[in-house]
Every structure is written in C-alpha cells, then in structure tokens.
Amino acid sequence: MSYQIKKFYQTGTLTAGNRLLPSEDHCVQTDPKRHNSLDSGHRACQGCGEALGTRYAIDAAMKATNGQLIVANATGCLEVFSTPYPETSWRVPWVHSLFGNTAAVATGLAAAMRVKGKSDIRVIAQGGDGGTTDIGFGCLSGMFERNDDVLYICYDNQAYMNTGIQRSSATPAAARTATTMAVGDSPGNAFGQGKFLPTIAMAHGIPYVATATVSDLHDLEAKVKRAMEIRGARYIHILVPCPLGWGTASCDTIRVARMAKETGIFPVFEAENGEVTSVLKIRKKQPIAAYLKMQKRYVHLFKKSPKTDVIAQLQEIADDNIKKYGLLEEKCS
Amino acid sequence: MKKSFAITLDPGTSLANHTGSWRTSRPVYTNFLPPCNAACPAGEDIQGWLFHAEIGNYEKAWQSLVENNPIPAIMGRVCYHPCEDSCNRKFIDEPVSINSVERFIGDEALRNGWSFEKPKPSSGKRVLVIGSGPAGLSAAYQLVRAGHKVEIHEAGSMSGGMLRFGIPKYRLPREVLDAEIKRILDLGVTLKLNTKVTNIPEAMKAGKFDAVFMAVGAHVGKHIEIPDADANKVMDAVSVLRSMEGEEKPMLGKRVVVYGGGNTAIDVARSAKRMGATDSTIVYRRTRERMPATVSEVDEVLEEGIKIKWLSTIKHGGESEITVEKMKLDDKGFPQPTGELETLKADSVVLALGQDSDLSLLEGLSDIKIKDGMVEVGSDMMTGHSGVFAGGDMVPSDRTVAVAVGHGKKAARYIDGWLRGKAYILPPKHELASFEKINPWYYSDAPRTARPMIDMQHRQSTFDEVQGGLEETIALFEARRCLSCGNCFGCNNCYSVCPDNAVIKLGPGRRFKINLDYCKGCGLCVEECPCGAIKMVQEDI
Ligand SMILES: Cc1cc2nc3c(=O)[nH]c(=O)nc-3n(C[C@H](O)[C@H](O)[C@H](O)COP(=O)(O)OP(=O)(O)OC[C@H]3O[C@@H](n4cnc5c(N)ncnc54)[C@H](O)[C@@H]3O)c2cc1C
Ligand SMILES: Cc1ncc(C[n+]2csc(CCOP(=O)(O)OP(=O)(O)O)c2C)c(N)n1
Ligand code: SF4
Ligand SMILES: [Mg+2]
Numbered sequence: 001m002s003y004q005i006k007k008f009y010q011t012g013t014l015t016a017g018n019r020l021l022p023s024e025d026h027c028v029q030t031d032p033k034r035h036n037s038l039d040s041g042h043r044a045c046q047g048c049g050e051a052l053g054t055r056y057a058i059d060a061a062m063k064a065t066n067g068q069l070i071v072a073n074a075t076g077c078l079e080v081f082s083t084p085y086p087e088t089s090w091r092v093p094w095v096h097s098l099f100g101n102t103a104a105v106a107t108g109l110a111a112a113m114r115v116k117g118k119s120d121i122r123v124i125a126q127g128g129d130g131g132t133t134d135i136g137f138g139c140l141s142g143m144f145e146r147n148d149d150v151l152y153i154c155y156d157n158q159a160y161m162n163t164g165i166q167r168s169s170a171t172p173a174a175a176r177t178a179t180t181m182a183v184g185d186s187p188g189n190a191f192g193q194g195k196f197l198p199t200i201a202m203a204h205g206i207p208y209v210a211t212a213t214v215s216d217l218h219d220l221e222a223k224v225k226r227a228m229e230i231r232g233a234r235y236i237h238i239l240v241p242c243p244l245g246w247g248t249a250s251c252d253t254i255r256v257a258r259m260a261k262e263t264g265i266f267p268v269f270e271a272e273n274g275e276v277t278s279v280l281k282i283r284k285k286q287p288i289a290a291y292l293k294m295q296k297r298y299v300h301l302f303k304k305s306p307k308t309d310v311i312a313q314l315q316e317i318a319d320d321n322i323k324k325y326g327l328l329e330e331k332c333s
Numbered sequence: 334m335k336k337s338f339a340i341t342l343d344p345g346t347s348l349a350n351h352t353g354s355w356r357t358s359r360p361v362y363t364n365f366l367p368p369c370n371a372a373c374p375a376g377e378d379i380q381g382w383l384f385h386a387e388i389g390n391y392e393k394a395w396q397s398l399v400e401n402n403p404i405p406a407i408m409g410r411v412c413y414h415p416c417e418d419s420c421n422r423k424f425i426d427e428p429v430s431i432n433s434v435e436r437f438i439g440d441e442a443l444r445n446g447w448s449f450e451k452p453k454p455s456s457g458k459r460v461l462v463i464g465s466g467p468a469g470l471s472a473a474y475q476l477v478r479a480g481h482k483v484e485i486h487e488a489g490s491m492s493g494g495m496l497r498f499g500i501p502k503y504r505l506p507r508e509v510l511d512a513e514i515k516r517i518l519d520l521g522v523t524l525k526l527n528t529k530v531t532n533i534p535e536a537m538k539a540g541k542f543d544a545v546f547m548a549v550g551a552h553v554g555k556h557i558e559i560p561d562a563d564a565n566k567v568m569d570a571v572s573v574l575r576s577m578e579g580e581e582k583p584m585l586g587k588r589v590v591v592y593g594g595g596n597t598a599i600d601v602a603r604s605a606k607r608m609g610a611t612d613s614t615i616v617y618r619r620t621r622e623r624m625p626a627t628v629s630e631v632d633e634v635l636e637e638g639i640k641i642k643w644l645s646t647i648k649h650g651g652e653s654e655i656t657v658e659k660m661k662l663d664d665k666g667f668p669q670p671t672g673e674l675e676t677l678k679a680d681s682v683v684l685a686l687g688q689d690s691d692l693s694l695l696e697g698l699s700d701i702k703i704k705d706g707m708v709e710v711g712s713d714m715m716t717g718h719s720g721v722f723a724g725g726d727m728v729p730s731d732r733t734v735a736v737a738v739g740h741g742k743k744a745a746r747y748i749d750g751w752l753r754g755k756a757y758i759l760p761p762k763h764e765l766a767s768f769e770k771i772n773p774w775y776y777s778d779a780p781r782t783a784r785p786m787i788d789m790q791h792r793q794s795t796f797d798e799v800q801g802g803l804e805e806t807i808a809l810f811e812a813r814r815c816l817s818c819g820n821c822f823g824c825n826n827c828y829s830v831c832p833d834n835a836v837i838k839l840g841p842g843r844r845f846k847i848n849l850d851y852c853k854g855c856g857l858c859v860e861e862c863p864c865g866a867i868k869m870v871q872e873d874i
Contacts, residue, residue: 013777015824015863019841020387020813029829032838040834040851041347046355047855052832085337086344217829243855251856251869254830258774283774 016217027217028060035062042089044081047250049240050155053214054078057153058092060221064228065122070109074102074127074136077162078155100135102127103143106150126153129170130160133197144204144233151227151234157242165245169194174310175297182300201235202274208234210270215258219280239266247296259291264318267325282327288315356854358869360847365766365819369416369431374735375402376742379416379431380820386434386812395442399449402738403474404513406443407496409436410505412735413627421768421818427781430811437808443512449520453480458752461542463530466494467734468548468725471741473522479749483522484540488529494550498575501604502796530694544748548725551688562650570601570685577604586680588612590655592647593685594624601683602639607796615641618660618668637792655679690727714744722748766819770865779814782807817864827858
C-alpha cells in the first residue's frame with residue numbers, strides 16, 4: 001500500500017513533517033540526520049527535479065537498508081552534475097557505468113554480493129529516461145526477465161537533458177525538444193510514439209513496479225521503502241521536471257509535477273506481480289491546459305490561434321489514464 | 334596538482350563547490366501579518382494563539398490571547414468577528430471558527446481559574462479610568478499590568494457598561510461577564526461604583542491622578558416624535574434593555590413594535606419575545622440587505638418568529654396601534670414614501686435609532702474637540718487636553734466591543750509612554766499574508782463545524798444562552814483548520830524540498846536557516862512553504 005493520507009485533519013496535514021504528527025509519520029527528508037546521499041555543491045540547475053528526486057529516493061533507500069547500499073549510475077545529468085571528475089556529491093558507494101549498461105552493471109554487483117555472502121548489501125541502478133527507455137532498455141529488460149535482485153530507478157525528465165534536450169521515447173506528444181522542433185503542421189513531438197516503461201516493466205511480471213513524482217514526498221518514500229522490503233527485480237519510475245528542458249520556472253518544479261499528477265497525464269500507482277495494487281488519487285482535478293501552460297515546451301499550442309485540437313488530444317490521454325487507473329475518488333451515490 | 338581542462342576542484346567532495354555564487358535572489362524567512370490579525374480591532378494575535386491551541390495547550394493559547402484582550406470569554410460570545418470575514422481559509426472552504434475557539438479558550442480559563450501574569454513593578458503613577466465598559470476595562474487591565482495604579486470610576490451601580498446594560502443575557506450570561514471583570518479587578522484595579530465623574534480636572538485633583546482615560550460610551554437613545562402617539566408607550570431601546578437588568582422589568586405589553594435596523598433593535602425584539610410578547614415586530618425603513626444588523630443576528634431573529642417589516646416607516650401612532658407607510662428605494666438607494674399605509678397593533682413602540690454620548694463631564698474643557706457628538710482624539714488616543722485620553726463608543730468608531738477593547742489597549746500603551754516620558758512608538762506592521770502567498774495543497778479538506786444552539790422553545794421563552802460552546806475535540810479541530818498564514822509552523826517542507834540541501838534545521842521549535850554557501854536561489858522553498866512564510870529577495874549584484 002502506498003502512503004495513505006491521515007484521516008484526521010490538522011494544520012498542514014500533507015506537509016513533509018507536521019509538528020502535530022508523531023515523528024514516525026514524518027518523511028525521511030525531515031530528519032536532521034537524513035543521509036543527504038547527494039550532497040550540496042552539485043551542479044544541477046536551480047530547482048532541478050532530478051537532483052531532488054534522487055536525494056528523496058536514495059535517502060529513503062539508505063534508511064530502509066540501514067546504509068547497506070551500492071548505487072550504479074547511468075550517464076546523464078544525474079551523473080554529470082554530481083560527479084565531474086575528480087569531485088563527487090555522492091555520499092553512498094557509487095559506481096559509474098556506461099549510458100546503456102547500468103542494469104547489467106547492477107546485476108553484476110548484486111551477483112557479487114550474493115557470491116561473497118553479503119546479500120544484506122542491496123543494489124540500486126539509476127538513470128535518466130534516455131538511459132532507461134532507449135539505450136539501456138535491452139539490459140533493463142534482461143534484468144527484469146532474470147528477476148535480478150536490483151531496484152532500478154528511472155528519473156524521467158522526458159528528454160535527453162544533459163546533451164541539450166533531445167527527444168527520448170519518454171518525451172510526451174506535442175512537446176518541443178531540440179529534435180522535435182515546434183515547426184510544421186504538427187509541431188513538437190509526434191503522437192502515437194514513445195513508451196510508458198512502467199507498464200512494460202509490469203508486463204515482465206516482476207514483483208514490484210511503481211510510479212511517483214517529486215510532488216508527493218510521503219508517497220515516494222513509502223514506495224522506495226516498500227521496494228526495499230522485496231527481493232528480485234523492482235522498478236520505480238519517478239517524474240522529475242527539468243526547469244531547463246520543460247521551460248518552467250525553477251520554483252515551479254514541484255508544482256508542475258503535482259499538476260502532472262492532478263491532471264491524470266502522469267498516473268501515480270503501484271503494482272505487484274504485474275497487477276496494479278494502489279493508485280494515488282487525484283485530489284483536485286485540473287484541466288490539461290493548465291499543466292501545459294506552465295511549460296515553454298508547449299508554448300506553440302497557445303499562440304495566437306491556440307491548437308485546441310492538440311490540447312483536446314492530450315486531454316483525452318489524461319482522461320484515459322483517469323479511467324484506466326481509476327484516478328478519481330468514486331463519488332458516493 | 335595540475336588540473337585538466339574544465340576541472341576546477343581537487344579530488345574530493347563537491348562541498349568545496351560553493352554553488353551559492355550562482356544565486357541572484359535569496360529566500361528570507363519572514364513573519365507576515367495574518368489577515369485575521371490585521372482585521373481584529375482588538376489587535377489580537379489570532380494566528381499566534383491558535384498555534385498553541387493546535388497542540389492542545391489551551392493555557393498557553395489563553396496567555397497569548399490575553400496579552401491583547403483580557404475578556405476572551407465575553408468576546409468569544411459577542412464579537413462580530415471581522416477576523417473570520419477575512420480569514421484566508423474561506424478561499425479553501427470556510428473561515429476558521431475563530432470566535433468559537435476564543436470562547437472555548439476563554440471558558441477553559443474560567444473553569445480552571447487561570448490568572449493573568451503579575452503586573453510590572455510600580456511606576457508610582459495613578460490613572461483614572463472613567464467608565465467600566467469594555468474600553469475602560471481593557472485600558473485598566475493594560476495600565477495596571479504596566480505598573481500603574483488604576484481607579485475606575487463608574488456612574489452605574491454595576492460594572493460592564495453596555496456588556497451588561499445593552500447586550501442581553503441570552504447572548505452573554507452574567508456569570509461569564511462577572512467572572513472576567515473580577516479577574517481584572519483581582520490584578521489590583523480599584524472600581525468605584527455609583528461614582529459619576531462630572532468634572533475631570535476636579536476628579537484628577539481629588540484623586541491625584543496623573544492621566545485620565547475616558548470611556549463613557551454612548552447611552553442616550555436618539556429620539557423622534559411620533560405624531561399622535563401616547564408618550565407613555567414610546568420608549569427607547571437602551572432604557573428598555575437597561576431596565577431588564579433591574580428589579581422592575583419594562584412594561585412592553587403583548588404586541589411590541591421596535592423601530593430601527595441595528596443590532597440594538599434586534600436585541601430588544603428578541604428580549605420582548607422572551608418576556609412574553611406574542612407579536613414582536615421590527616419596522617425598518619430600508620431593505621434587508623441594508624440593515625446595519627449583522628446577517629447572522631437577522632437570521633436568528635427571524636428563526637425565533639419575530640417579524641421584520643422592511644421598507645417601512647412609522648407614520649403616526651394611535652390608541653393601541655400604529656400606522657406604517659411603505660417605502661421604496663430611489664435610484665440613489667434612499668427610501669422614499671409611497672403613500673401606501675398599513676396599521677399594526679401595538680401596545681408599545683421601542684425606538685432603537687442609535688445612541689449619543691453624554692459628554693456633560695467635558696464642560697469647561699474647551700480644548701477637547703467634539704464633532705457630531707463624539708470626542709476627537711489623535712492617533713495616540715489623546716484628546717486636545719494633555720493627559721486626557723478617550724476611546725470606545727464616545728469617539729468616532731464602529732462601536733463594537735472589539736473596537737472598545739482595542740482602543741483601551743492602544744490608549745494604555747500611549748498613556749504608559751506619556752507617563753514615563755518615553756513616547757510609545759507603534760511597531761511597523763508586517764506585510765499582509767494574502768492568500769496568494771499560501772500553498773493550499775498541503776491542507777486537507779476540513780469543513781467548518783457549526784456551533785450548537787439550544788432548542789427553539791427555550792430560545793423564545795427564556796433568557797438562557799442561545800449558542801453553546803464547542804466541545805474540546807471540536808475546538809481543537811477548528812484550531813487546526815488554521816493555515817498559519819505567513820508564519821512558520823515547523824512543517825519541514827523547506828528543509829525537505831531544497832535540491833541543494835541548503836536549508837539548515839535549527840531544532841524543534843527553532844525554525845530554519847538558509848545556508849547561503851549552497852543556496853542557488855531556485856525558490857522552491859518559497860513556493861512549497863504552505864503558509865507563505867518565506868519570501869524571495871533580490872541580491873545586490
Ligand atoms: C443592545 C446593544 C447590543 C450590542 N451588542 C453588541 C455585540 O453583540 N457585539 C459588539 O461587539 N458590540 C455590541 N454592542 C456595542 C458595544 O456594546 C459597545 O460598542 C461597547 O460596549 C462600547 O464600550 P465602551 O467601553 O466604549 O462603553 P460602554 O460599554 O457604553 O461603557 C461606558 C460606561 O461608562 C459609564 N459612564 C458613562 N458616563 C460616565 C461618567 N460621567 N462617569 C462615570 N462613568 C460613566 C457608563 O455607566 C458605562 O458603564 C451593543 C450595543 C448595544 C446597545
Ligand atoms: C553511448 C552513449 N551515447 C551518448 C552519450 C551522450 N549522452 C550523455 S548523457 C545523454 C543524455 C542523457 O539523457 P537521459 O538519460 O534522459 O538523462 P538526463 O540527462 O535527461 O537526466 C547522452 C545522449 C553517452 N554518454 N553514451
Ligand atoms: S538540465 Fe534539467 S535535469 Fe539537468 S541539471 Fe538542469 S534541471 Fe536538472
Ligand atoms: Mg532525461
């Protein structure tokens with residue numbers, strides 16, 4: 001079960017750590033002794049969702065494993081902003097891998113630990129959406145199929161940000177990137193392409209798959225914790241807005257992630273052995289246009305003659321998600 | 334070590350990399366002014382005392398509350414709560430029931446016998462307070478706490494002013510009134526009843542007072558002549574309400590007509606009903622929307638079966654009836670006669686047309702300015718006569734208990750400064766914590782709870798208190814609906830959402846600090862602060 005909102009009401013119920021809640025209900029992030037797996041001084045942009053998401057996730061995993069953790073990292077912003085030779089921001093045992101083989105490297109690490117009789121040491125592989133859904137997908141699928149004892153975390157910022165915002169197979173339809181320019185009859189990324197890796201992971205029948213965003217910290221931490229309770233191949237897909245690539249204000253990173261969830265365009269759920277077991281409901285449903293308008297990568301949809309047909313198509317995708325995952329609270333009749 | 338291309342640091346941790354240098358603006362922790370506080374005429378720190386109530390520390394909440402208002406159990410019953418009208422929570426669902434929580438805390442204090450902090454060491458100065466209404470009581474309380482000797486001179490035989498002789502029992506039980514007044518007197522305030530001040534300089538001399546605070550209220554009912562009416566059957570509202578407190582209850586008869594549209598008219602009509610009137614009718618010359626009475630009181634009066642004739646004036650009287658003329662509003666919104674007449678049975682007519690102050694005590698003090706029957710004071714509450722201050726209903730104001738309490742406090746601060754030869758300087762107001770500063774996402778849905786009311790039969794036939802208090806769990810729930818607008822409540826969001834770990838946690842209850850070595854100025858902490866207590870400030874670059 002993912003994080004459940006406490007049923008009693010109080011000042012700031014949903015904050016990271018309300019003083020009115022017992023400390024066991026506070027997020028790991030509120031702990032003054034949290035691990036700070038990704039330390040200060042990293043070079044991510046102002047307001048980087050990926051930097052935030054990775055600290056959320058790895059700190060939660062460090063807590064869940066009592067610090068017995070090794071992380072393998074694909075290249076991408078996550079690596080480049082954290083570890084430009086010879087310095088690093090990582091405060092965990094951390095292994096550089098190539099762009100495409102992180103899952104395989106992590107599999108190797110887990111095997112090594114097992115052979116050395118140290119299976120209490122757990123392994124996480126992490127990478128961006130490009131590294132995960134495109135070039136690293138073969139290794140990842142293999143890791144799933146063999147049910148290797150690795151948690152793979154994908155930080156999805158919906159493009160190849162590190163090399164200058166090129167399209168990946170996780171780039172959403174209509175979004176402008178350096179390789180899907182806002183020109184021609186159907187500007188931005190094409191409809192009908194791309195993949196949603198969480199459902200592909202589920203199709204492998206692995207024990208645990210979840211999605212999360214940087215806007216619901218309680219939920220994200222609960223999912224990492226749950227993942228670490230399970231052995232075998234696990235996959236968490238975290239939506240991490242990128243102010244640079246999305247064209248959002250650096251202060252809006254969490255807000256835009258929240259809008260992705262509240263519109264239904266990014267379904268937040270949890271699945272075990274291929275079946276959805278819980279969804280994070282929409283609290284106040286928002287129209288897709290409100291989400292799109294926050295981002296310059298969709299600005300071409302809102303020019304003098306707004307592309308209402310395109311917006312309607314995106315709305316349909318969101319509505320389909322809502323229906324498919326049951327994202328809205330059922331109204332009592 | 335010779336560094337290779339684009340390498341700026343030696344091997345090691347990124348902590349050496351002070352990314353704070355990228356910043357063009359910085360987050361600054363602030364205390365903004367919550368809109369409830371801004372709207373409170375008594376100057377209460379509402380958000381401040383709710384903060385203590387939220388963890389169930391009602392005594393601390395009460396101590397914080399009485400810094401500004403010594404009569405919360407009274408105020409929790411009679412205040413028109415402009416705080417609630419401006420509460421930011423109304424943009425989410427409904428305002429916090431501030432008034433109910435105030436009453437709960439006030440009642441808890443009385444139940445548990447909590448007492449005020451001890452006064453400061455004696456200043457040796459003496460202050461005369463004229464009138465024991467809320468303005469006088471509030472000033473006396475603040476002055477005695479500041480170390481001055483205070484005497485209240487009250488013309489009446491009982492203290493409380495309009496709290497006792499205006500506001501009926503069914504809204505303010507007298508045990509509550511007496512208990513809160515007693516607590517003020519117990520601080521060492523001397524109250525002299527039946528002591529009407531008629532000459533201020535003489536009174537000052539006789540009692541060796543160094544300063545005076547006047548708060549004589551407005552007790553003289555405005556009168557109009559009703560043609561052909563039996564003068565014995567026309568009364569004024571304040572006298573009627575006043576006599577309710579005495580042995581001899583007013584003789585109103587079975588059919589009572591009240592003329593006026595303010596809260597006083599409502600109180601008289603409701604009192605008449607409780608005294609056995611079969612027909613209690615309010616006649617008012619304008620529309621319901623334009624009635625000065627508060628909306629909730631109009632609702633309550635109608636619930637109790639009292640009729641209101643809007644757009645009507647009394648044309649003339651008669652044997653046991655009055656003639657009423659229908660009005661209609663002209664383009665400018667003024668009522669104009671229509672010539673359409675109607676008779677109403679009436680054993681008595683009560684005029685509730687407003688009150689004037691009896692300012693005869695000012696005779697000979699030509700430097701005190703009077704305008705429209707009210708005393709003019711400066712922003713320091715001092716009249717034109719040095720050392721004589723005034724507040725409450727006798728100065729131009731909204732004429733409410735909260736205003737009176739606020740005036741009393743404000744005057745006391747200036748009197749204290751004046752007596753010590755160190756002029757009191759009003760601290761600058763913080764910027765308003767408007768709703769745009771709030772991030773409502775973090776608050777769960779929590780609709781307001783209604784106050785319990787006694788049943789209709791009791792409402793119509795007894796002077797029992799109409800509104801009940803809140804139970805502890807509900808009071809706590811209401812307190813926790815507060816958004817803590819503009820003031821940190823220690824939720825840890827800023828500490829959690831910083832992508833650069835640039836927020837330092839100073840420990841429980843000690844809030845947070847920004848580590849400017851690493852803060853890149855992204856603004857996430859500001860955006861995700863639920864209560865809007867952080868602001869971005871441009872760096873000088
Ligand atoms: C019927 C009625 C209902 C009301 N209901 C509400 C309500 O629900 N909520 C609300 O906020 N407000 C209400 N008000 C208004 C509120 O009561 C007044 O605004 C408030 O009491 C004013 O306080 P005050 O101290 O200025 O004067 P008062 O309360 O009028 O007190 C003045 C005191 O001075 C004394 N005094 C007068 N002259 C002298 C003298 N020369 N020497 C010595 N003593 C003197 C008087 O006897 C009196 O005790 C109501 C008013 C009325 C009439
Ligand atoms: C095999 C290989 N091809 C290309 C690159 C160049 N490269 C480095 S990072 C990157 C993009 C990373 O995108 P993504 O995985 O989405 O991570 P992000 O930077 O968006 O976080 C690319 C193409 C590489 N390092 N290795
Ligand atoms: S480009 Fe995007 S993902 Fe990369 S550091 Fe900047 S904000 Fe983060
Ligand atoms: Mg990416």
